[in-house]
Amino acid sequence: MNWEKVMGLEVHLQLSTHSKIFSSSATAFGADANTQTNPLDMALPGTLPVLNHAAVSQAIVFGLGVGAEIGKVSRFDRKNYFYPDLPKGYQISQFFEPIVKEGVFDVPLEDGSIFPVRILRAHLEEDAGKSVHDAIPGHTGIDLNRAGTPLLEVVTEPDFRTAEQVVAYLKALHALVTYLGISDGNMSEGSMRCDVNLSLRLEGETEYGTRTELKNINSFRFIERAIHVEAERQQDLLESGQSVVQETRLFDPDKDETRSMRSKEVANDYRYFPDPDLLPIVIDDATIERIRDALPELPAVKRGRYTTELGLSQYDANLLTQDRATAEFFEACCATSNNPKATANWMLGDLSAALNKEGLAICGCKVTPEGLGLLIKRIDDGTLSSKMAKTVFEGLWAGEPDVDRIIEDKGLKQVSDSGALETIVDDLIANNPAQVDQYRAADEGKQKKLIGFFVGQAMKASKGQANPQLLNQLLKQKLG
């Protein structure tokens, strides 16, 4: 029997507003427990939510980024459940009328093809706080710093069939939101959290099977693994004639298993109703257009432009556009180098290797895009040999800012002046008559070997700066 996985995703993106969605408290990550709270975050009696419009703008930016329809009138609803980290006993969310409606998001796959994912909706909501189990012995503490942080929950249709598609989608989503500047997408800090709804069905079957929901998996690697483990579990159940129970499950990377989260299954009637404390969000066309005009170039558009206009391979274009910082570095670099292909090669070769070696992201890069651009330009104009270029790159990486100064100081400039090279070659021929005779007597095959002696001597005489092509040409001419 061949089983097919069917998956839909719910991704919670933490929006990058400075303050919370309904209060003026800060949203910075990692502060001491409960220091980023005010009476509203603690749900003291009489406090009222006031909408942070920056979160609304960011949700619209996202909707336009995935080509979705923006809800002209959206509303906030209360989702009721009791949990210690949910101070009001309800979460303010958007259930009936989300701000972002249907759209299609093109996801680039490894092989360069495009996988369209249907977005069902995206809605604004507030995050909960968190329970802290290790701060006070024998007790559970509550940290409400995160309570009220704005989230955008992005829900897809069940369009995914493989874990690779899921990961590609998440990477593309990550790229999109960082491009748009609406989330830092940091999975380890919880800025991007993913729930996977997964069911199995026999290949060819059109009905969906019973699904389980895998909650809060916080790395791409774990997602792949969680999907694999859960699909195997479901397959074992189905093949042994048992059925899958619809429930929420947690992936435990240490034990490499998923297990049931029964606590939340007890009460799943959330009794949604419109929140009377907040007015509907009404968005007019002018606002949407104003936000659309200010959007940066999106990854999909960039990828297209890199292949068609700049002549890059699809593979290179995908890599260079996978986050905004990389693409911006590339474009700034090209502006100086004027050579997109060589720039791509440098970035995906030496630069990428140097970053990886020190565990740095592109934003921590020690070489400026202008520096690398000029380096490439100096190769193209014949100033640098590719071997010397590596030395210059090392200089740039070590913190010397000026390419031409490095070339100058280290004397790396190629001698391409044929007059100067001619003098060197003439001297060589005059001072090494034996080798000259040997060369002239040899056949063509042997000559190729023997010319090495002259090249080496000439390089030595020029302190390594002779332009190798020009030198070769001169030697052949004078010896032959």
Next chain:
Amino acid sequence: MTEPFETISSLAKQLDAGRVSSRELVEDAIARTETLNSALNAVIALDKPGALAAADKADKARADGSTSPLLGVPMLHKDIFCTRGVQTSCASKMLADFVPPYDATVVKKLDAAGMVSLGKCNMDEFAMGSSNETSFFGAVKNPWDLNRVPGGSSGGSAAAVAAGLAPLATGTDTGGSIRQPAALCGITGLKPTYGRVSRYGMIAFASSMDQAGPMARTAEDCALVLNAMAGHDPLDSTCADISVPDYSAGLEQSIEGLRVGIPKEFFSSHLNDGVAATVTAAIKELEAAGAVIVDVSLPSTDLGVSTYYVIAPAEASANLSRYDGVRYGYRCDNPSDLQDLYLRSRTEGFGEEVKRRILIGTFTLSAASYDQYFMKAQQVRRLIADEYESVLNDVDVIAGPSAPNTAFVLNDGSKSITDMYMEDVFTIGANLAGLPAISVPAGLVDGLPVGMQLIGSRFGEAQLLNIAHQFQRRTDWHSLTPDLEGLTG
């Protein structure tokens, strides 16, 4: 001793003339409260040091040339308003020890106007009730007859003003909680348009209807206080950004030619005969002042109570979820686990009526009954609001009784829960439609006060106050005071 039944406007003149100081007024009010409160139970927290300090500050400000009409006048807050550093319990065991770290906007504004808060008034627990019998601190007694209820939920506020403890108390009105106790205690109470006064710091019962307003001796005083209470508040998204007129400015205007609509549904079988006759006479008085009386119809009036008792408990069920024993408020002893903490803290911390409404609300919002109850109630609410709007397109204001009965006896076992809910039958419409409404003393039946209610168009408080003031210029009902001789000794 200063005269206890003075109005704010009269006190302001005496203060301005230097005939009395704020300190004297406040000391006398505290003394009177200490004497009478054991019988009335209208006040559940007195802040003597805070009040005396504020009085001295007001006296100093006046000496320095300040002349705000409210400066130095003592008042009380319903215990639903958060007061920084002073107990704010909502008359619930759940919040009996809660001391907020902030002031409600209403409290801030009246402080800024120089009013001196003496303390906090008793009320029905979480404003749920029409008799003030649901308070954790015990029932409030009606100053007109200590065996009777003052109405609710702002029963402590109404009783305090009626007994002359202060010339003003704040109230809140979700289904009639300012107007019904004002009627039963013989004072004037205004529920402003939804969105006229900020709800920030006012403990929520049903957020789409809760509205704060003044409870005083006269419409003139209500106007003075509304001037200070009303206005946009960035902390409350539902608080309207509409400029505040001077509500005192138009009080003396003639009401000649104004059209007053009398809905026939307000004079139905629910209405006590004596109350009907008293209110009818009061309407005649408006006619005598030149108003044009018009028969109108609000056919969905009887649907109001059931609509309200679906929507208000639904909102309340969510609003009261925060009282979970986790962060503040009542927590049960030695909870065995989280479930036990929730269950016992809420079972022990809330009173019967509050629990009843939480259960009703939880039920009407549940997936299986949402469409049938909550959704349907929202539709009927719209229908009722449309009926009011359409009538108010034809007339300037609507007039009728504030409550179907005069004050009823305490612990009246014959009154069922739904009988109690019917107390709000005439007041609920204005809450469902978000309209302003005022109750003014209109006479006595068997020695007990009766209130006439006037309902206006959205943000039409000035007109309501104008009509109420003109009525009070022609009548003396608002000047009647209960006989408390036996209590003061």
